[in-house]
Amino acid sequence: MDNTKGKLPFILVSPIEKFSIELSVKIGDAVGDFFGYPIKVLPLLQEIDFAFNSDRDQYHSTLILEKLSSLAPERCLKILAITDKDLFIPILTHVYGEAQLNGIACIVSTNRLNTDLQLSKNKVLERIIKESIHELGHTFNLRHCKDHSCIMHYCRSLEDVDLKSNNYCRYCEVLLSDAMN
Amino acid sequence: MRTQREETTAQAVENRYNSTTLGNQVWKLKQEKSDKEDQQVKPCIWMASGAVAKKSCNNFFDCTSCKYDAAMEQKVADGKQISWQDSMRRRESMERLCRHSMTMRMVPRVCAYNYNCSSCDFDQYLEDVLSHRTKHAAFAIDNVKGFNVPQGYYFHSGHTWAVIENGGHIKVGLDDFALKLLGKADALDMPMIGVELNRNMPGWGLKRRDNLADVLSPVDGVIVQVNEKARRNPGVANSDPYGDGWLFSVHNSDIKGTLKALMDHDESMAWTGEEVNRLEEMIESVAGPMATDGGILLPDIYGNLPGLDWKQLTRLFLKNS
Numbered sequence: 026m027d028n029t030k031g032k033l034p035f036i037l038v039s040p041i042e043k044f045s046i047e048l049s050v051k052i053g054d055a056v057g058d059f060f061g062y063p064i065k066v067l068p069l070l071q072e073i074d075f076a077f078n079s080d081r082d083q084y085h086s087t088l089i090l091e092k093l094s095s096l097a098p099e100r101c102l103k104i105l106a107i108t109d110k111d112l113f114i115p116i117l118t119h120v121y122g123e124a125q126l127n128g129i130a131c132i133v134s135t136n137r138l139n140t141d142l143q144l145s146k147n148k149v150l151e152r153i154i155k156e157s158i159h160e161l162g163h164t165f166n167l168r169h170c171k172d173h174s175c176i177m178h179y180c181r182s183l184e185d186v187d188l189k190s191n192n193y194c195r196y197c198e199v200l201l202s203d204a205m206n
Numbered sequence: 207m208r209t210q211r212e213e214t215t216a217q218a219v220e221n222r223y224n225s226t227t228l229g230n231q232v233w234k235l236k237q238e239k240s241d242k243e244d245q246q247v248k249p250c251i252w253m254a255s256g257a258v259a260k261k262s263c264n265n266f267f268d269c270t271s272c273k274y275d276a277a278m279e280q281k282v283a284d285g286k287q288i289s290w291q292d293s294m295r296r297r298e299s300m301e302r303l304c305r306h307s308m309t310m311r312m313v314p315r316v317c318a319y320n321y322n323c324s325s326c327d328f329d330q331y332l333e334d335v336l337s338h339r340t341k342h343a344a345f346a347i348d349n350v351k352g353f354n355v356p357q358g359y360y361f362h363s364g365h366t367w368a369v370i371e372n373g374g375h376i377k378v379g380l381d382d383f384a385l386k387l388l389g390k391a392d393a394l395d396m397p398m399i400g401v402e403l404n405r406n407m408p409g410w411g412l413k414r415r416d417n418l419a420d421v422l423s424p425v426d427g428v429i430v431q432v433n434e435k436a437r438r439n440p441g442v443a444n445s446d447p448y449g450d451g452w453l454f455s456v457h458n459s460d461i462k463g464t465l466k467a468l469m470d471h472d473e474s475m476a477w478t479g480e481e482v483n484r485l486e487e488m489i490e491s492v493a494g495p496m497a498t499d500g501g502i503l504l505p506d507i508y509g510n511l512p513g514l515d516w517k518q519l520t521r522l523f524l525k526n527s
Contacts (some may be wrong), residue, residue, distance in 0.1 A: 118352075122498065126497040137500065168495055181352060186499075
């Protein structure tokens with residue numbers, strides 16, 4: 026998928042290791058429709074072993090973000106990396122995703138978004154898209170929102186993720202518009 | 207053939223023996239069950255013996271501070287009422303349950319002393335040793351933003367808890383929030399048996415690296431037992447804060463008045479949620495705004511985030527300024 030012809034800035038969706046290109050394209054479509062930017066799907070990292078923590082058997086997402094931001098191609102506005110590996114930051118048990126606040130890179134993990142085998146693929150995709158929009162929101166300098174239905178609300182569990190809507194609340198929408206302009 | 211009264215009593219006794227641990231009632235200050243239901247699960251010893259037809263216990267099976275028991279004893283002295291002991295003595299010898307079995311502090315055992323508890327060595331052993339060594343039965347535990355809040359426990363805003371044991375003792379300890387926040391203590395500075403605890407006053411202390419912190423007592427009362435296991439290994443409190451990790455057993459003759467000053471389950475749940483919000487604000491003030499989603503705070507938050515200030519943490523959450 027590459028609709029980035031010309032000189033417009035674009036959002037880069039970057040599957041990590043063997044993450045499905047097909048699913049990455051679907052995520053890219055949804056994110057592109059939401060933010061209105063062209064989307065490019067391109068793997069930037071072949072492996073993320075450098076971020077692996079053997080004590081926790083998880084990957085340190087902050088290290089991956091640093092690496093990704095150093096690899097940003099020209100005209101790339103934001104990078105959304107997608108992985109099926111389990112991510113963490115030191116004070117939390119795990120994260121569904123992390124972003125560089127007002128930065129360029131963010132990452133979403135599908136590892137804990139698809140824990141129920143009976144869950145439909147659409148439901149899992151919906152969760153991944155919610156998390157992608159949430160993390161991209163952080164890269165546009167949006168903070169967590171107290172509104173439980175806002176997509177920028179901080180979720181501790183999948184129940185929280187399913188409960189929140191797939192849109193910004195009116196206040197976050199204004200902040201996002203300011204940031205994008 | 208059993209009479210209906212005997213059937214009721216037998217059912218009630220069976221209900222109480224579902225767990226073989228001591229103290230497996232969920233005592234709450236506000237009665238939630240109807241009196242009829244309570245008669246089934248918490249029958250007064252006067253009812254269980256058959257001396258009266260209906261009476262549920264509302265004093266945590268602590269007969270020593272029970273007004274109803276005192277009034278009934280007076281009626282017995284006046285010759286207007288059969289005592290529960292005499293009522294039990296009318297039974298076959300093998301059906302004469304120990305009073306501690308009737309009040310669910312002990313698995314079924316037969317009284318060998320004709321209900322002369324004052325000369326019973328088992329009675330002394332239970333009061334002095336057994337009851338304090340037994341952990342509280344497992345309660346349903348709710349989780350608030352990653353922190354456990356058990357039902358039937360009462361919370362103090364200094365992140366301590368109190369729970370009523372059968373027989374009227376109060377166990378106290380540190381809550382899951384405080385233990386996850388401060389991590390495993392290197393040492394607990396716990397007072398001796400017999401020392402008086404005063405609510406809202408420093409009751410004991412904990413040490414982590416070079417840091418010390420006073421912990422406010424959630425209740426008034428005299429310490430009747432100290433959890434030596436937790437004293438020797440403070441990590442026990444972290445791994446099982448509401449079970450094996452209890453710290454003291456306290457005696458207070460006014461249990462209801464004492465616990466009224468604490469938060470009940472609903473209040474504790476709401477308060478814990480607010481405390482987590484405050485903690486997250488504090489973490490962001492140190493580590494910068496969190497730009498993540500998902501996950502809950504790992505135990506030993508202080509140890510995992512060196513920028514956190516011990517004094518500020520303990521002042522804010524243990525209220526020990």
